[in-house]
Amino acid sequence: MNGGVALLVLNADKTSKASLKLPVSGERYTLSSPDLFSTTVLLNGKELKAGAEGAVPSIEGRPTNAGVIPFAPLTITFLAFPSAGNSSCGR
Numbered sequence: 001m002n003g004g005v006a007l008l009v010l011n012a013d014k015t016s017k018a019s020l021k022l023p024v025s026g027e028r029y030t031l032s033s034p035d036l037f038s039t040t041v042l043l044n045g046k047e048l049k050a051g052a053e054g055a056v057p058s059i060e061g062r063p064t065n066a067g068v069i070p071f072a073p074l075t076i077t078f079l080a081f082p083s084a085g086n087s088s089c090g091r
Helices: none
Strands: 005-011 018-022 026-032 062-064 067-071 075-081
Touching: 005 018
Parallel strands: none
Antiparallel strands: 005 075, 018 067, 026 062, 026 075
16 A cells, blocks of 8 residues: 555663654554563564464454554554555555
């Protein structure tokens, strides 16, 4: 779809939340881990694990409404807005 926008939000702070005011709704993909030394990675709170014979797990976003949204400490979030209508992002 033409005009879609994606944002990358990195909260590298070890203790403080961050927030961002979104003007439109979209999809959220947040990567986190139980701690900095863990080998476990969570996507929107669900553990990412390879399936049988190394199959890639399903990658599903979480719907996010417009407004102020929080970002937990030490998280990486991708926000997708496929119908943002940004004329600079057309074909």
